[in-house]
Amino acid sequence: MTTATGGTSAAVQIAETGGPEMMHLVQRRDPVAGEGEVTVAVAAAGVNFIDTYHRSGLYELP
Incomplete structure (x- = not known):
């Protein structure tokens, strides 16, 4: 069974x-x-310090 929520998220x-x-x-x-x-x-998600490295270009994902 497949159901669509039809909503949006930020x-x-x-x-x-x-x-x-x-x-x-x-x-x-x-x-x-x-x-x-x-x-x-x-409802909420954490941000790890390494995420700031990735955003700044200092750490590339494998």
């Missing part, structure tokens, strides 16, 4: 490396779970 998007000014609040469509999948509502 997300912080980093399109390019740089300082905090590269972080932009955007609206994203809520994902739709496919067969054998679930979606989970997230």
Whole structure:
């Protein structure tokens, strides 16, 4: 059974490396779970110190 939420969620998007000014609040469509999948509502998420390195371009993801 697949159900669509039809809503949107706020997300912080980093399109390019740089300082905090590269972080932009955007609206994203809520994902739709496919067969054998679930979606989970997230009220808050933490930011790790290494995330600031990645944003500034000092640390590349593998």
